[in-house]
Amino acid sequence: MLRLLALPALLILIGLSSAAEKPNIVVIYADDLGYGDLSCYGHPTIHTPHLDRMAAEGVRFTEFYSAAEVCTPSRAALLTGRYPVRSGMASSKRRVLFPESKGGLPPSEITLATALHGAGYATAAVGKWHLGHLSPHLPTDHGFDSYFGIPYSNDMDRRAELGPRGRAAFLEPKSEYWNVPLMRDKEILERAPDQTQLTRRYTDEAVKFIRSHREGPFFLYLAHSMPHVPLFRSKAFEGISRRGLYGDVVQEVDASVGRVLDTLKELGLQQRTLVVFSSDNGPWLIFDQQGGSAGLLRDGKGSTWEGGMRVPGIFWWPDTIPAGQICRDWASTMDIFATGLAIAGVPLPADRTIDGQDIRPLLTGGGSVPREGFFYYRGTDLFAARTGPWKAHWKTQTGYGQKAPDDHQPPLLFQLDVDPGESWSQSETHAAEVSAIDAAVARHRATLKPVENQLEK
Amino acid sequence: MLRLLALPALLILIGLSSAAEKPNIVVIYADDLGYGDLSCYGHPTIHTPHLDRMAAEGVRFTEFYSAAEVCTPSRAALLTGRYPVRSGMASSKRRVLFPESKGGLPPSEITLATALHGAGYATAAVGKWHLGHLSPHLPTDHGFDSYFGIPYSNDMDRRAELGPRGRAAFLEPKSEYWNVPLMRDKEILERAPDQTQLTRRYTDEAVKFIRSHREGPFFLYLAHSMPHVPLFRSKAFEGISRRGLYGDVVQEVDASVGRVLDTLKELGLQQRTLVVFSSDNGPWLIFDQQGGSAGLLRDGKGSTWEGGMRVPGIFWWPDTIPAGQICRDWASTMDIFATGLAIAGVPLPADRTIDGQDIRPLLTGGGSVPREGFFYYRGTDLFAARTGPWKAHWKTQTGYGQKAPDDHQPPLLFQLDVDPGESWSQSETHAAEVSAIDAAVARHRATLKPVENQLEK
Numbered sequence: 001m002l003r004l005l006a007l008p009a010l011l012i013l014i015g016l017s018s019a020a021e022k023p024n025i026v027v028i029y030a031d032d033l034g035y036g037d038l039s040c041y042g043h044p045t046i047h048t049p050h051l052d053r054m055a056a057e058g059v060r061f062t063e064f065y066s067a068a069e070v071c072t073p074s075r076a077a078l079l080t081g082r083y084p085v086r087s088g089m090a091s092s093k094r095r096v097l098f099p100e101s102k103g104g105l106p107p108s109e110i111t112l113a114t115a116l117h118g119a120g121y122a123t124a125a126v127g128k129w130h131l132g133h134l135s136p137h138l139p140t141d142h143g144f145d146s147y148f149g150i151p152y153s154n155d156m157d158r159r160a161e162l163g164p165r166g167r168a169a170f171l172e173p174k175s176e177y178w179n180v181p182l183m184r185d186k187e188i189l190e191r192a193p194d195q196t197q198l199t200r201r202y203t204d205e206a207v208k209f210i211r212s213h214r215e216g217p218f219f220l221y222l223a224h225s226m227p228h229v230p231l232f233r234s235k236a237f238e239g240i241s242r243r244g245l246y247g248d249v250v251q252e253v254d255a256s257v258g259r260v261l262d263t264l265k266e267l268g269l270q271q272r273t274l275v276v277f278s279s280d281n282g283p284w285l286i287f288d289q290q291g292g293s294a295g296l297l298r299d300g301k302g303s304t305w306e307g308g309m310r311v312p313g314i315f316w317w318p319d320t321i322p323a324g325q326i327c328r329d330w331a332s333t334m335d336i337f338a339t340g341l342a343i344a345g346v347p348l349p350a351d352r353t354i355d356g357q358d359i360r361p362l363l364t365g366g367g368s369v370p371r372e373g374f375f376y377y378r379g380t381d382l383f384a385a386r387t388g389p390w391k392a393h394w395k396t397q398t399g400y401g402q403k404a405p406d407d408h409q410p411p412l413l414f415q416l417d418v419d420p421g422e423s424w425s426q427s428e429t430h431a432a433e434v435s436a437i438d439a440a441v442a443r444h445r446a447t448l449k450p451v452e453n454q455l456e457k
Numbered sequence: 458m459l460r461l462l463a464l465p466a467l468l469i470l471i472g473l474s475s476a477a478e479k480p481n482i483v484v485i486y487a488d489d490l491g492y493g494d495l496s497c498y499g500h501p502t503i504h505t506p507h508l509d510r511m512a513a514e515g516v517r518f519t520e521f522y523s524a525a526e527v528c529t530p531s532r533a534a535l536l537t538g539r540y541p542v543r544s545g546m547a548s549s550k551r552r553v554l555f556p557e558s559k560g561g562l563p564p565s566e567i568t569l570a571t572a573l574h575g576a577g578y579a580t581a582a583v584g585k586w587h588l589g590h591l592s593p594h595l596p597t598d599h600g601f602d603s604y605f606g607i608p609y610s611n612d613m614d615r616r617a618e619l620g621p622r623g624r625a626a627f628l629e630p631k632s633e634y635w636n637v638p639l640m641r642d643k644e645i646l647e648r649a650p651d652q653t654q655l656t657r658r659y660t661d662e663a664v665k666f667i668r669s670h671r672e673g674p675f676f677l678y679l680a681h682s683m684p685h686v687p688l689f690r691s692k693a694f695e696g697i698s699r700r701g702l703y704g705d706v707v708q709e710v711d712a713s714v715g716r717v718l719d720t721l722k723e724l725g726l727q728q729r730t731l732v733v734f735s736s737d738n739g740p741w742l743i744f745d746q747q748g749g750s751a752g753l754l755r756d757g758k759g760s761t762w763e764g765g766m767r768v769p770g771i772f773w774w775p776d777t778i779p780a781g782q783i784c785r786d787w788a789s790t791m792d793i794f795a796t797g798l799a800i801a802g803v804p805l806p807a808d809r810t811i812d813g814q815d816i817r818p819l820l821t822g823g824g825s826v827p828r829e830g831f832f833y834y835r836g837t838d839l840f841a842a843r844t845g846p847w848k849a850h851w852k853t854q855t856g857y858g859q860k861a862p863d864d865h866q867p868p869l870l871f872q873l874d875v876d877p878g879e880s881w882s883q884s885e886t887h888a889a890e891v892s893a894i895d896a897a898v899a900r901h902r903a904t905l906k907p908v909e910n911q912l913e914k
Contacts, residue, residue, distance in 0.1 A: 036753050042499020043753070044519035045785055045874040056513075062501035242785065242846070242874035288881050295753045296493050296500070328502055328699065389699070417502040417699035424745050 022120065022217035023317070024273040025340050026210075026260060027112075029078065029221070030253055031071065031128060031153075031228035034283030035310050036295020037250055043293060045242040046250050050258030051277060054316045057323045058275075059363055063330035063416070064313025066281050067355070069302050069378060069399070071153060072096040072130050072455065074280040074333065075223070079111040079131070079142070081337025081348075081356035085380050085448065089131070091455035092379030095302075097130060099156050103454030104132010105142060110349050112337050114143030116219045119346045124209045125149065127202045127223035132454070133181075140185050144221070148205045150180050154195060154225045154232075157181075170290060173230030195232035198225050199249075203256040207263045214267045217344070222260070223280075224253050229287050246290055261316070270318045274343060278333055279311040286400055298422045302399030304376040304383040306391075306422060315363050322365045328417075330374060330386075335359045353447045373440040378405075380453075387440045389417040390433040410434060479577065479674035480774070481730040482797050483667075483717060484569075486535065486678070487710055488528065488585060488610075488685040491740030492767050493752025494707055500750060502699040503707050507715030508734060511773045514780045515732075516820055520787035520873070521770025523738050524812070526759050526835060526856070528610060529553040529587050529912065531737040531790065532680070536568040536588070536599070538794025538805075538813035542837050542905060546588070548912035549836030552759075554587060556613050560911030561589010562599060567806050569794050571600030573676045576803045581666040582606065584659045584680035589911070590638075597642050601678070605662045607637050611652060611682045611689075614638075627747060630687030652689035655682050656706075660713040664720045671724045674801070679717065681710050686744050703747055718773070727775045731800060735790055736768040743857055755879045759856030761833040761840040763848075763879060772820050779822045785874075787831060787843070792816045810904045830897040835862075837910075844897045846874040847890040867891060 037043055040052040040060060067077030072095070073084030084090040087109050097104065105111070113123045125139035125147045132138065133151035140147055155170075157179035163169045169177050175195040182193040206222045226232070227249040234252060241247025257277060264270045283292030285300040285307075294300050294307030301308055313331065315321055334356030341348055342358040361367025376384035376391075383405065384393040392411035397404070413427035413434055427434055494500050497509040497517060524534030529552070530541030541547040544566050554561065562568070570580045582596035582604045589595065590608035597604055612627075614636035620626045626634050632652040639650040663679045683689070684706040691709060698704025714734060721727050740749030742757040751757050751764030758765055770788065772778055791813030798805055799815040818824025833841035833848075840862065841850040849868035854861070870884035870891055884891055 036499060039783060042493060044877050047783075047785070244872075244875040247875075289875055293753050293878065296750050326496060326504075328504070415701075418701040418704075418746055420501050421750065 021345055023343055024216045024218050024220075024269060025116065025343065026220045026222065026264075026273060026275040027078070027336060028257055028260065028275065028277045029075075029127070029223040030277070030279040031223070031225055032281060032284045032292065032301055033227055033250065033253070033279035033312065034292035034294045034300060035297050035307065035312060036293040037283065038254075038312055041312055042295055043243075046247045047241065048251065048254040050254045050261065051312075051314060054257060054261060054275070054277060055314050057318060058314060058316035058321045059325040059327050059365070061313035061315075061327045061331055063328060064278060064311060065309050065330065065332040065374060066279065066311050067332055067334050069281050069304055069308040069376075070095050071280050073377070075130055076105055078280075078333040078336060079105070079113070079221075080109050081112070081334045081354045082352070083334070083355050083375060083377065085377055086353065086355075086451065088451040088454040090377060090380050091453055092381050094455045095379055097132060097152055097455060099133070099152060101132070101455065101457065102134065103457035104134065104137025106452075106454065107136050107141065109142075110352075111142045112340050113139070113219060113221065115341055115346050115349075116217075116344055117143045117145070119344050120217065121344065122213045122218040124205075124218070125221045125223070126205045126209070128153070128225045129223070135186065138186055146185060146209075148184050149202065149223070150182055150193075150198070150225055152180070154178060154180055154198075154228055155230055159192075170229050170287065173232065175232065178230065195225070195230070196234050198232065199252045199256055200234050203259050206260055210260070210263050210267065210269070214269065216269070216272065219340070224256065226250075226253055227292060229284060229290050231290055244289060246292060250292070271320070273317065274320075274340075275316040276336055277312065277314040282308040282311065282399070284399070296421050300399045303397060304378050304393070305396065305398070306416070306420065308399055309376060317363070321363045325365055327362050329362055329368060330371070331359050331362060331369075332356065332374065339363075372443065373437065375441070375444055382441065385437050385441050385444075386416065387437050389415050390430070390437060391416050391422070392427070392434055392437045478802055480800055481673045481675045481677075481726060482573065482800065483677045483679065483721075483730060483732040484535070484793060485714055485717065485732065485734045486532075486584070486680040487734070487736040488680070488682055489738060489741045489749065489758055490684055490707065490710070490736035490769065491749035491751045491757060492754050492764065492769060493750040494740065495711075495769055498769055499752055500700075503704045504698065505708065505711040507711045507718065508769075508771060511714060511718060511732070511734060512771050514775060515771060515773035515778045516782040516784050516822075518770035518772075518784045518788055520785060521735060521768060522766050522787065522789040522831060523736065523768050524789055524791050526738050526761055526765040527552050528737050530834070532587055533562055533566075535737075535790040535793060536562070536570070536678075537566050538569070538791045538811045539809070540791070540812050540832060540834065542834055543810065543812075543908065545908040545911040547834060547837050548910055549838050551912045552836055554589060554609055554912060556590070556609060558589070558912065558914065559591065560914035561591065561594020563909075563911065564593045564598065566599075568599045569797050570596070570676060570678065572798055572803050572806075573674075573801055574600045574602070576801045577674065578801065579670045579675040581662075581675070582678045582680070583662045583666070585610070585682045586680070592643065595643055603666075604640060604642050606659065606680070607639055607650075607655070607682055609637070611635060611637055611655075611685055612687055616649075627686045627688075627744065630689065632689065635687065652682070652687070653691050655689065656709045656713055657691050660716050663717055667717070667720050667724065667726070671726065673726070673729065676797070681713065683707075683710055684749060686741060686747050688747055701746060703749060707749070728777070730774065731777075731797075732773040733793055734769065734771040734773075739765040739768065739856070741856070753878050757856045760854060761835050761850070762853065762855070763873070763877065765856055766833060774820070778820045782822055784819050786819055786825060787828070788816050788819060788826075789813065789831065796820070829900065830894065832898070832901055839898065842894050842898050842901075843873065844894050846872050847887070847894060848873050848879070849884070849891055849894045
């Protein structure tokens with residue numbers, strides 16, 4: 001057959017075949033975006049046409065989890081495919097990294113970038129890192145060829161001498177109130193960068209990376225600093241949302257997603273690029289109107305109630321992922337690691353537990369993935385676990401500033417598919433389901449090993 | 458130009474032109490279905506592909522109201538285009554009609570069926586009526602050529618001697634526990650009909666009516682008894698939903714919508730038929746898992762919080778209504794009356810206040826409708842009102858069995874587009890918005906006239 005093809009067609013065929021082996025991977029991660037904050041997840045006034053279209057052209061998950069309820073551990077989980085308790089990137093005392101922290105993602109961890117880089121991928125991290133701002137913890141220490149972004153949260157390095165005190169600084173925030181660094185690779189480019197420009201600048205960097213690596217394969221990790229407080233958006237997005245400042249900010253992130261997808265289409269890369277969109281945890285509800293919405297789910301960021309950890313999850317890969325699917329099986333950000341490696345033809349590391357699984361059967365439609373369970377940690381404490389639709393809570397603590405957890409013995413037990421709002425505990429009548437969860441937890445615990453805590457250093 | 462057309466083409470042109478003047482109208486009404494209960498409104502486990510498709514082919518409203526928080530008044534408002542307090546179909550003492558009630562929708566009221574019938578429409582009511590089960594209050598007294606359905610709620614006429622007492626009867630309901638009549642026109646066909654068959658039988662009647670009136674114009678009012686408790690679904694829908702019994706029931710209603718739309722398409726009527734889907738009030742939350750979800754909205758049925766009155770609202774009319782729109786302007790079931798008359802070329806009654814407005818500018822995209830405000834009644838008491846995005850509550854009462862309302866002076870004030878969950882009252886800082894609402898209420902109240910109360914007879 002090949003003899004019959006003209007040379008250009010043959011080259012295209014080879015090119016496509018090679019590309020099919022190593023598709024590009026783009027992960028877009030929002031910060032503190034809630035389950036209910038997108039139009040396609042039911043928000044009445046936030047207008048997210050680009051993410052809605054991404055969902056309409058791909059698959060939207062209704063039970064997609066971040067593996068932690070706050071920022072640092074959730075990002076460790078995303079990039080390693082492992083519960084953050086395995087890498088030392090979780091703490092019940094200091095729940096995220098701070099500017100004075102010394103620790104970070106250990107060199108012994110294998111990130112998605114490291115694994116893909118080893119398989120010939122060009123790799124770039126753009127945006128918020130929050131896995132250690134000192135070497136050897138920076139993106140370029142962890143498999144990324146380049147980095148552009150802020151190394152921790154945009155509300156850190158607060159300059160107390162400027163602006164109003166406390167929460168009032170967040171109501172009418174100015175970039176100079178926060179002395180956060182903007183870095184390129186390992187260098188600090190700017191201090192207190194104009195935060196109204198960050199979403200746009202990140203997107204420019206992302207688009208530039210895609211254009212200059214159009215031959216592929218590439219891995220782009222675009223982690224927006226928004227919509228984490230303090231909220232900022234560029235001039236073009238001021239006042240465009242009926243949802244107010246928070247809506248403006250989400251709509252700028254949505255437009256950024258649109259620019260990435262449009263760039264892929266313009267370059268003809270859509271059929272060989274998997275794009276994933278998700279969020280690091282639920283909405284930060286203590287910030288009232290400046291926090292998002294978990295929709296019908298209970299509670300938000302900082303909590304192991306569903307609203308703290310169930311987030312938007314959209315996968316897009318035209319032709320490979322059939323358009324317009326809704327997947328109601330649970331999955332997690334840790335699966336991006338295992339799925340990304342599978343797509344790239346890279347075997348999973350054999351020397352460690354990988355918690356994520358290859359979810360291609362869910363993406364391509366109709367298949368299923370056998371699951372042991374999902375484990376809801378608050379820091380290093382296992383507060384809750386689910387097997388199938390049943391979720392048991394041994395401890396609960398809201399993200400609204402509750403100082404100590406409530407203990408539950410027997411655990412609270414909710415049937416999540418029937419009761420996604422976790423309203424009616426059924427543990428009194430469903431002892432067998434509690435036992436099954438207990439057994440799954442025991443098996444999970446048996447895989448844990450002592451590890452140095454990176455957040456308490 | 459006409460001289461150039463062959464006779465068949467001419468006939469088609471005339472036919473189309475005449476049809477364009479009098480399009481068919483189908484209103485499908487669910488009972489106690491919550492704002493958050495459909496996939497396209499963000500429910501994670503209820504699978505409603507037909508309603509999702511209807512929305513994808515039409516327009517989905519995110520701020521669509523029923524004009525009452527319980528059944529009887531909401532249906533009076535839908536069919537008359539007027540707040541139920543105007544027709545005497547609201548009461549703070551007996552909030553709906555009961556089997557022993559003597560009253561009903563007065564003969565002096567003009568229903569959508571009466572108005573359309575006068576303009577040459579064939580008219581049919583199928584399903585739950587609940588506007589009076591004695592003449593002259595029945596559907597065929599109110600402009601409908603025919604009626605098939607139950608005249609009030611499916612949980613009425615409880616036979617106390619059968620089954621368990623109280624709420625337990627709803628947990629494993631059997632049709633014979635309720636002696637509700639099934640009527641054809643003014644005759645009782647059956648008592649205690651097999652309620653598992655009602656959704657299917659209603660749909661069969663609806664499809665039969667459409668088929669036998671395909672020449673049009675016709676008006677079909679298909680008011681499902683489901684998902685009001687006690688919940689029933691036919692064999693084919695048993696266990697199909699991960700949401701349990703409630704999900705099965707909603708999914709059978711969804712499939713019914715699919716049959717209606719498919720019938721219209723099969724007959725080539727889709728371009729000359731407006732189909733509207735909505736619900737009479739929010740979810741009945743006191744029934745726990747057997748009640749629905751208001752999504753991110755507060756409270757449910759029986760309450761003037763948004764969850765009690767904001768409901769799904771989907772309009773479908775291929776080619777006339779552009780596909781895939783989300784409309785974020787508020788509208789209400791009362792608008793169906795004014796819009797239906799406008800579409801049929803029937804002037805609004807001049808001798809009375811019509812609260813609904815012609816919302817074709819919203820349906821066809823891009824237009825707007827000037828609004829005075831929306832008024833939230835609990836029975837005959839005005840509990841809350843909105844102008845623009847601002848909603849003031851002078852009284853609040855949950856649908857969870859709170860015995861007396863809480864009074865608020867100054868009123869609670871919420872900015873609904875920013876705060877759809879009604880979490881952060883702003884009345885202390887927004888006196889001007891409260892004054893504007895007060896003024897709108899005063900103008901509204903000036904239009905009210907004393908009327909005989911039909912629910913207390």
